[in-house]
Amino acid sequence: MDYPLLVGIFPQVLLDGIILGFMYALIALGYTMVYGVLEFINFAHSEIFIVGAFVGVEILLSLKGAGLLETLPWPLVLVLILVAGMAGSAALAVSVERIAYRPLRAAPRLIPLISAIGVSFFLQDLIRLVESVWRNAFNLVYPTMDVLNERFELTSTLDVSVKSLVVIVAALLMLWALHAIVNRTKVGTAIRAVAEDQAAASLMGINVNRIISLTFLIGGAMGGAAGVLFGVQYGLINPYSGFIPGLKAFTAAVLGGIGNIPGAMVGGIVLGLLEAFAASYLSLLTGGAFGAEYKDIFAFSVLILILIFRPKGLLGEVVRERA
């Protein structure tokens, strides 16, 4: 076995995993926020997330068309598409909640899940339809900003691109902001109160509907930001490309302990690292018998193992069931 090679790529794989992990963490926040409050898997979050990416690419393409992409300073462009993506996804998330979930709040838990699946199907093909009429294509490429593609060589075997740094910084900022909102503000207190007990919260004068909308707004905004960063980082999006990352992010949320914000972060990073290490190392370690294609199996097997020993996820509190 080629030990120098195995050791040599280690730092790079670690970094790759962390970047992927932050991406998952950002998407996972949307699932976790909604789950924390409503105990409901918002299956359509993967589409809410990818809509953010589409808003971003549309703005970039229009800027490019107007010849502004090169002249405007890149941080401004980045902030612009991030904000727009967040706004787009947040608006979509709130409307989806209003139309497809709110009427079902009293129904058994699986009912809104199916509704969410319906929303997911609908949105995927709606985006495709709109984009194919509008651009005559629905595989859209993020226009590159050369600055973002620059790489810093940290060591001879480790380098990092500006856009990866952007992902990490933005993710950390958002996670911090979200944590602050939920734990330090009045709105956050209201969200936690609704999560704890809707009826009691409404007796305390909290407008439950508004708080739930707000939860979707925040979750959607996080998803939108993740979408834009996803597009910037990986370059190509289509209406269906949110689905798999969404599934993974949901897994990450469960891994960390769903409903728990730091948990989403931890789960995301653990999953990102697992995937990166599996994809990079499996083939090298088994002499080609198993390869990168097993990374999902590897990730899911670890998930199952972790859940067997910690049935509420890594950071989920172990709630006693009481008689």
Add this chain to the structure above:
Amino acid sequence: MAALFEARSVTKRFGGLTALSSVDFALESGIASIIGPNGAGKTTLFNVFTGLYACDEGSVTFRQQSLVGLRPDEITTLGVCRTFQNIRLFANMTAIENVLVGMHARVTLGLWSVLAHTAGFHHTERRLQARAEALLERVGLRRHANDVARNLAYGSQRRLELARALASEPALLLLDEPTAGMTQGEAGALMRLLRDLVADLGLAIILIEHNMRVVMEVSDRVTVLDHGEKIAEGPPRDVQTNARVIEAYLGTRARERRPRAER
């Protein structure tokens, strides 16, 4: 002769909090009540008895067999069944189906008998159904046999829960506040029913109760818990006059009007 049911120095801790500390309890027959202010550890004790919690120290035996480490369903199969403080019926099933589920431990049919509808299956089902009807009759719910549990009146739900517990043919029945939310009249009727059950079936019953009148009327013996410790035990009249009990009760009574649900 050893007691039917015996618990020795049961201790249960949740993190730093000691919910039960070295509680002894024994029952030969008849009705024993456990009383005490809220948070005294009564329901916790029940949960230890029925296998929902594992105790940290001590032993629990039923007919000389240790219950420690057994699963709730195994304990039920041995003949110890319970009801819950906050009614836990199978809300979307009918009353009679609830009772039938209670008999699960007593059904010995295999998968094949069910799939093939063997003679044994029909025979068993008929027997179960007849018994379920009799039990509903006994608790006065025969008329409501085909009503969905969710739609029953509160008092009826309590009685249905009792019938469901009886369905498992227990030798020892643990009732967690069976009269909560009932009128004095309903409570009285229920207590008479319990007395009858003891007389007819030789059932032993442990009660958690807040309604002192009921406790004093029906119990053969009363155990008083406070802060996870047993502070008194004996016939109702003795306990009533026990100084520590009065103190524990008066000390807390002032703070709470109505017993709150412990959940």
Add this chain to the structure above:
Amino acid sequence: MSRYPVRVTAVLLAALALVALPAGSHLTAQGKGTIKIATQSPLSGGQAALGEGIKLGTQLAVEKFKGNLEKMGYKVELVPFDDQAKPDVGVANAKNIIADKDILVVIGHLNSGVAIPSSEVYKEVNLAMISPANTNPTITDRGYASVYRVCGRDDVQGVVGSEFAHATLKAKTAFVIHDKTTYGQGVAEFFKADAEKKGIKVLGFEGTEEKSNFDPIITPIKAKNPDLIYFGGIYEQAGPFFKQAREKGVKSKFLGPDGMDSSDLTKIGGKAVVGMHYTSVAGPVSVYPQAKQFAEDYKKKFGKNPEPFAAQAYDATAIAVKAIEATAKGGKAPTREAVTAAIRGVRHTGITGSVEFDAKGDPKKALYFVLQVVSDNPEKWGDNKEVKRLVIAAPSK
């Protein structure tokens, strides 16, 4: 039981009956003079872009070549079916297709996984299927008389790639990646086998279903630094991969099969794919003037460059129309059997080369081109340079 659902059902049924009977007669009122050509490909879902290419290529060809048949008095129609890339849907569609006696030929599918069970159905009634995209050897190796394809086979195309890598690129080491689909893995395996035979050292062979993030795969490749990376798959996945690989500083040469043949590759990959090679049966525009015409027509009609397999679908349709014309010549109505048999006799020089079928339904001799991407401007895809030309016969197993 409440009466309510009964009434609702009765009312609904009555309403349906009112709509159904006239509509039914409308549907069956299509007269004798109609010839239908069906397409089956995914028109919705993740693979819709490629599936649509097949449909549009067929549509263009039907419009272009239907003239003769219309002169004979037939109405020619295209009936597109969406197989959703799902085998069970494909089979149900196939049953629907064979029930419509006007349909004389099927152009499809995109996925071999759908094509194989569906063609079992076509075979029942001897309905011809001409595949523009299924390169899996199994398709024709079953020896069904009604199954044809105009595209190359995986086992041939992989060999073309390795031949080029060895003889022209002089690659000593290679890393092979594929997309875990029938097509991608098939080509990649044949490439690997033949490359090893020719003395190229294959440093790694990886499959991945990943569409976006290739970092963890690229890192070990970069460390191994092969002369060549061969990607068995489609441009949608290869584009981001090549782009990310170059961004990460991978210096190896890139090579791929005809799944790369789309201007979208440069749209996605940009500068990263300039100079890379791909193998294809579709000739460069400079060699086949017709191909140029096709690309222009396509762009004019649909507003975009043709997707991969659109050209093959176009040729497949042209062949089908020729066969139908041949059977309709004597004035008698063409039958499925006659068309199926006639296809074998068709010789057609189309935009992807000349096609003539062997006994199994494969093109007798496949002419392969190796092309090089010359520009990162998608508009200039048509200028891609022909580097090499190889003629390889389909293996006769």
Add this chain to the structure above:
Amino acid sequence: MIHGVLAVAMVALSAWAVATFPRSVLVFLLFQGSLLFTYLARIPAWLRGALFAVALLVLMPVIGYYNGYYLEVATQVGIFVALALGLNIVVGLAGLLDLGYVAFFAVGAYTWAIFGSPQANLIFGGGAFPLAPGWFYPFLLVGLLVAAGTGLLLGLPVLRLHGDYLAIVTLGFGEVIRVLANNLDKPINITNGPKGITPIVRPPMPFGLPTSEAFYFLVLVIVAVVIVVNRRLEDSHIGRAWEAIREDQLAAQAMGVPLVRAKLLAFACGASFAGVMGVVFSAKQVFINPESFTFLESIGVLAMVILGGMGSIPGAVIGATVVTVLNLQVLKGLSLWLNELKNAGVTVLGYSLTDLPTQLEPAKYERMIFGVILILMMIFRPQGIFPVRRRARELER
């Protein structure tokens, strides 16, 4: 009385209509609707039974003889009915959310595919495979056992988990099975990877029935058995224990229900139905590959169960029927009809449909419409089409 006459009339009339207009999807829907009416109508049980027997055993095969497409739809409906009934046990009765149900279907399908094709030779060496067609019937049982075993294998470690944690683990398991099927072509070739397995041996057809009719009857028999088994389980202490677990797992345990054993039994029973149908599916398709067993299939079956009414046997049947017919017929029919209008150059409000841009091709709305239907159904009839009705027990006087 009036209901009886109506039901007979409807079945007869719609069957006649199907015979007269064999290509009209609406008319076929009318036929299906008349069966629904028969089910709901207040008629004596013998009449209902007789009508169903005539419709399913006589009319349907005859219709299918004239239009194989309808028979195919009916067969696929049957397959999905069995799947939905299996999942109904797990999700509807026992309340365990399983998002990877299709894994068991895959296990069953691969069981026969491997031994019913030359594939097994690659694993065990020699040339003993494919097994003789007659082996298919014992393999129905083998598929059942293997799938049930897989259910136990999955259940043992994960049934301690609650609600959504269980859901995500089953989802992961479903993916694991699919990815395994996609990758186990090396180091030992067990599943042949993405290329799939073909040709898979079909069973000998009893009474010399044509293939599609034979599969129709086979599926019909299995569905009948599955329904009976479901009924019997539901009406026994086992079914009651499952429902008790769904309602309140802790109380159920306190009443003497052994949770792990009951849940494992639910998993195994649910899985076994899928396993049997998997065997049938692989023989019917002649070819299988991992594409048929994606996460979306699991979601589809779940949607059937919930759309029909969770925990209800008629619900699962109607749910599976509605979703399958919707996907294979109604939405397809709609897009074909629009396509016909387009070809005919119909104008709507002065806008010629021929000018409809290709992006707005009718065939592309299908999934979108399906999504909308799911949402609307959940909002306006969340309890499902046929919600559970508690069976009133006869009390002895």
